[in-house]
Amino acid sequence: MSAATAPQPIDVEEAVRETARRARLAGRALATATRATKDAALHAMADALVVAAPRVVAANARDLAAGRTAGMSPGLLDRLALTEERIGSIAGALRELAALPDPVGEVVRGSTLPNGIRLRQVRVPMGVVGMIYEARPNVTVDAAGLALKSGNAAILRGGSAALHSNTVIVEVLREALTGAGLPANAVQSIDEHGRAGAVALMHARGLVDLLVPRGGADLIQTVVREASVPVVETGVGNCHVYVDASADPAMALSIVMNSKTQRVGVCNAAETLLVHADAAPGFLPAALAALHEAEVVLHVDDRTAALAGDVPTLPATDEDWATEYLSLDLAVRVVDDLDTAIEHILRWSSGHTEAIVTSDLAAEHRFTTELDSAVIAVNASTRFTDGGQFGLGAEIGISTQKMHARGPMGLTELTTTTWHVRGDGHVRH
Amino acid sequence: MSAATAPQPIDVEEAVRETARRARLAGRALATATRATKDAALHAMADALVVAAPRVVAANARDLAAGRTAGMSPGLLDRLALTEERIGSIAGALRELAALPDPVGEVVRGSTLPNGIRLRQVRVPMGVVGMIYEARPNVTVDAAGLALKSGNAAILRGGSAALHSNTVIVEVLREALTGAGLPANAVQSIDEHGRAGAVALMHARGLVDLLVPRGGADLIQTVVREASVPVVETGVGNCHVYVDASADPAMALSIVMNSKTQRVGVCNAAETLLVHADAAPGFLPAALAALHEAEVVLHVDDRTAALAGDVPTLPATDEDWATEYLSLDLAVRVVDDLDTAIEHILRWSSGHTEAIVTSDLAAEHRFTTELDSAVIAVNASTRFTDGGQFGLGAEIGISTQKMHARGPMGLTELTTTTWHVRGDGHVRH
Structure with missing residues (x-):
């Protein structure tokens, strides 16, 4: 991992730790800020972004030019690109955040104990939240807003290809915070320190309360492996749709098409289709044709291939079962029964979302209770996650x-809780 | 870290991973086991332990003898020792677990979305829970019972000084599980693999869903630093009692004495006493005398020393502020105001429990909202955590x-949740 090449060698690790200490102090002010103050700051940030839009777009143009020179793909360039219109909708998201309830201060549980002690479990901010993400400047605003609303100070590390955009955005957000009476250090960027800064952030144990990587599988796995601070692993979605023997074929087709093609390149899109052997002859020929028509490349097992007719297919390997394509590709397998479907998913899934299409209550019960994923969809598209x-x-x-x-x-997931024990001189016997 | 010295060299890492795979399979059976089945198994485990008590005590005698030879301290020997009576109360704890509600299956949140999708967030077991602890064989039973009740398979690694005791206990528990119709592999020990086994467990990423270290600060810090599996950090308690200017001196004395002396060597005992300067002259002389009378060794700042009269004190250093004594020692400091007390605690606390004795509502509010610890006690002993x-x-x-x-x-904290999305062919637009 190469260190940042600055004219004067600086101690990146110490610089990031110092950033985190400033964040901790800012976090103390945020933790006791009222919802009204935080919401006013979110509106101020939104207004400031709209006013600064031409400046942000100009900075973004530099990033885009560098990206084109570096041969960045059209897809990545699109995610990097900001227009005044896009900035308007990013600002709108901040205003929507302001309209959401404040999780801080919620009493999660509470009771009076037999000895008269009043016990309350109260929701409080985590403190300092770090975010490592790719070259998508909208995430900079999003992450800053979510952290602020939940009472946390944010330390941001965006993809270096968005450096100029992020620098201006963070500057604008910090000015708006100050204007709203909150510390500018509630939002800080460590982009200037490059990859060494990201590594230092992952190791700032005791100074960072939660680190959220957001991006592709490589980024996330690197952070999960490297980090010694608490991390929430996000996003990798090798999602399955299982068409049960009892499935309504029209509903199954609609859910498969939606799960695969409604939006490609997102974590809640389906990557593997499993079809019960009894349903396969009646369902697969038409489904494969429709998927092919939608330009989906089909990676199939032998039993599926036998039902493909004229539809071109590629042979599926274990790598296909394991892959989150994030593209117009789909792995397809015919399974003997529900047990095989469940075993397949337990073996290959990333634990994101699995859908079943069925009219059989017993199959629905087993699918929802025997799998081990974050979301189980019954007769609904994986895209609802x-x-x-x-x-x-x-x-x-x-x-x-x-x-x-x-x-x-x-x-809520950006908060923790604390317990308040209120007595009248209570001691333990 | 030395490898286990077995006659045949074995691959400890692979052996532990294989243990974890067996646990995963057993966990699948536990996840769908009813509360009735789990409770019956807990009762069977309790009964079996009582029946096997003579055998357990005999094995424990071997551990105790080895401990004495190795010069183990009386305190540690006491924590290691099992008698038939102690086994009876350990078995009683399993029966109490059976009486507790089952967290699994609880619907945490639920609603019908505007599009008609029925959404439920349901509590489910983590899957495989690892536990690394010291030479306290009661923890073996405790951990196995808690994991079972919450639907998790347990992988246990106890202190090697309790090896003989734990081996017999785990054998007894596994037999009872089988008798109750649950897989024996719901409870497995990796003690035979020594420290290398513990290290392998810490690195069994993807196979262990939660690892809980339980013991002294060194053990916990080692696990937190080493582990690449998810860890919950437990137990280190550098707890504070702050006596506010407005505190009732009698209540303050009672709470300080209870927090420090009711039980020593536990994480929720107080280690530092902070006293507001205005309260110090009226409170400290009597408090220091009472603490001294209770054989508490006092490590004090200059202002406290000036109020100590004939009571012997030692000068406090930064190390005293940082130390979890777990003994009849107490650090004492006079602070100018509530701000200084809060700053002291924010700087030195391990984030476990802090108590305030006060009659001032504003002080209570600031103490409960500006600190950053798991539990804040108001006019109550730290020992209630x-x-x-x-x-x-x-x-x-x-x-x-x-x-x-x-x-x-x-x-509840040994569970996670899963989301169930139930539709009628819903797709996303």
């Missing part, structure tokens, strides 16, 4: 781990 | 981290 769709409001990512948060992470 | 005292029933440890669980961890 989403904080907005779930009614959680904003979303910081989709957790595929079991600790702390599982599935779409909203504001 | 305990799953049993909180009414959570059994307790696997006290989390001092913010992720996943904070404060006393009961059965």
Whole structure:
């Protein structure tokens, strides 16, 4: 991992730790800030971004030019690109955040104990939340807003290809915070320190309360492996649709098509289709034709190939079962029974979302209780796994781990709790 | 870290991974076991332990003899020792677990979305829970019972000084599980693999869903630093009592004495006393005398020393502020104001429990909202931080981290959730 090449050698690790200490102090102010103050700051940030849009677009143009020179793909360039219109909708997301309830201060549990002690479990911010993500400048605003609303100070590390955009955005957000009476250090970037800064952030134990990587599988695995601070693993979605023997074929086709093709390149898109052997002859020929028509490349087992007719297919290997394509590719397998479908998913899934299409209550019960994924969809598309769709409001990512948060992470998942024990001189006997 | 010295060299890492795979399979059976089945198994385990008590005591005698030879301290020997009476009360704890509600299956949140999708967030077991602890054979039973009740398979690694005791206990528990119709591999020990086994467990990523270290600060820090599997940090308690200017001196004395001396060597005992300068002259002379009378060794700042009269004191250093004594020692400091008390605690606390004695509502509000610890006690002893005292029933440890669980961890904290999305052919537009 190469160190940042600065004219004066600087101690990146210490610089990042110092950033985190400033974040901790800012976090103390945020933790006791009222919802009204935080919401006013979110509106101020939104307004400031709209006013600064021409400046942000100009900075973004530099990033885009560098990206083109470096041969960045059209897809990545599109995710990097900002227009005044896009900035308007990013600002709109901040205003929507302001409209969401504040998780901080919620009393999660409470009771009066037999000895008269009043016990309360109260939701409080984590403190300092780190975010490592790719060259998508909208995530900079999103992450800053979510952290602020949940009372946390944010330390941001975006992809270096978005450096100029992020620098201006963070500057604008910090000015808006100050204007709203909150510490500018509630939002800090460590982009200037390059990859060494990201590594230092992963190791700032005791200074970072939660680190959320957001991006592709490589980024996430690197962070999970490297980090010694608490991490929530997000996003890798090797999602399955299982068409049961009892499935309504039209419903199954609609759900398969939606899960695979409604939006490609997102973690809640389906990557493997499993079809019960009894349903396969009646379902697969038409389904494979429709998928092919939609330009889906089909990686299939022998039994599926035998039902493909004129539809071109490629032979599926174990690598296909394991892959999150994030593209118009789909692995397809015919399974003997529900048990085989469950075993397949337990073996290959990343634990994100699995869908079953069935009319059989017993199959539905087994599918929902025997699998081990964050979300199980019954007669619904995998694409519903989403904080907005779930009614959680904003979303910081989709957790595929079991600790702390599982599935779409909203504001609540950026908080922890503390216990208040109130007595009148109580001592223990 | 030395490898286990077996006659045939074995691959400890692979052996532990294989143990974890067996646990995963057993966990699948536990995840769908009914509460009735699990409770019957807990009773069977309790009965079997009572029947096997003479055998357990005999094995324990071998551990005790080896411990004495190795010069183990009386305190550690006491924690290692099992008698038929102690086994009876350990078995009783299993029966109490059976009486607790089952967290699995609880619907945490649920709603019908505007599009008609029925959404449920349901509590499910973590899967495989690892436990690394010291030479306390009661923890073996405790951990196995908590894991079973919460539907998790347990992998246990106890202190090597308890090897003979733990081997017999695990054998007895496994037989009881089989008799109750549950897989024996719901409880497995890796003690035979020594420290290399513990290290392998810490690195069994993807195979262990949660690892809980339970023991002294060194053990916990080693696990937190080494582990690549998800860990909950438990137990280190550098707890503070702050006596505010407005405190009732009699209440303050009672709470200080209870927090420090009611039980020594536990994580929720107080280690530092902070006294507001205005309260110090009226409170400290009598308090220091009472503490001295109770054989507490006092490590004090200059202002406290000036009020100590004939009571012998030692000068406090930064090390005293940082230390979890776990003994009849107490650090004492006079502070100018509440701000200084809060700054002291934010700097030195391990984030476990802090108590304030006050009659001032504003001081109470600031103390409860500006600190950053798992439990804040107001006019109550620090000793109340305990799953049993909180009414959570059994307790696997006290989390001092913010992720996943904070404060006393009961059965709920050994679970995660999954989302069920039920539609009627819903697709996303």
